Amino acid sequence: MSMITLALSKGRIFDETVPLLAAAGITVLEDPEKSRKLILPTNQSDVRVVLVRATDVPTYVQYGGADLGVAGKDSLIEHGGQGLFRPLDLQIAKCRVSVAVRAGFDYQGAVTQGSRLKVATKYTSIARDFFSAKGVHVDMIKLYGSMELAPLTGLADAIVDLVSTGNTLKANNLVEVEQIMDISSHLVVNQAALKLKQAPLKRIIDAFASAVPQG
Ligand code: PRT
Ligand code: MG
Numbered sequence: 001m002s003m004i005t006l007a008l009s010k011g012r013i014f015d016e017t018v019p020l021l022a023a024a025g026i027t028v029l030e031d032p033e034k035s036r037k038l039i040l041p042t043n044q045s046d047v048r049v050v051l052v053r054a055t056d057v058p059t060y061v062q063y064g065g066a067d068l069g070v071a072g073k074d075s076l077i078e079h080g081g082q083g084l085f086r087p088l089d090l091q092i093a094k095c096r097v098s099v100a101v102r103a104g105f106d107y108q109g110a111v112t113q114g115s116r117l118k119v120a121t122k123y124t125s126i127a128r129d130f131f132s133a134k135g136v137h138v139d140m141i142k143l144y145g146s147m148e149l150a151p152l153t154g155l156a157d158a159i160v161d162l163v164s165t166g167n168t169l170k171a172n173n174l175v176e177v178e179q180i181m182d183i184s185s186h187l188v189v190n191q192a193a194l195k196l197k198q199a200p201l202k203r204i205i206d207a208f209a210s211a212v213p214q215g
Pocket of ligand 1 (some may be wrong): 009169185
């Protein structure tokens, strides 16, 4: 029996994938918040979970480090999606990608006058496509975290970041000025594994599909 490896990130994606795994009869045997292990066994001896950074899930699945994984649409777009089969929108870890600026900053003025906009973001692909479609010239500043700080320190005029409740923006005196796209997490499968391990993977994909809220 060949091993099936599922890549997940700790936190909301792991937590929201647990019920989907349950529908496939799979229980992860260790709590990722308590264990230091990066490979977690499950109640099924031929299924294991590997814990990777959210942005690394597409890469692990692309190169076969994992057979399948759960990744935010944001990570998938930034990765490019090469080598990935994407059978299911899991409707979990929902949020949106938005543009935010310091309260009081004249965003409409900045984007209509055709002036250059300094944008700080981890999501350079999404931001580039969005502003180029608007005809706005952008100086892109790549960050890896704490995007909220950029407009407050003068590093950038605007940020492109994930927003869920909006509390983080509010707490930092930032306002959401445009919504770029809705985000949820998707199941991704390695294309070669899909052929070589067809039966066990199909069983998991079908069980996940049956557990995803419809509509
Ligand atoms: O945290 P880490 O640096 O390890 O990595 P990560 O941020 O990439 O991973 P993680 O686990 O935080 O997020 C994984 C995925 O969850 C993302 O790729 C999204 O698809 C999805 N998701 C859903 C979110 C959020 N909601 C979310 N609110 N990811 C991040 N956030 C952050 C956001 O970046 C901002 O800092 O939460 C803050 C905003 O939340 P609100 O509720 O205050 O608006
Ligand atoms: Mg995070």
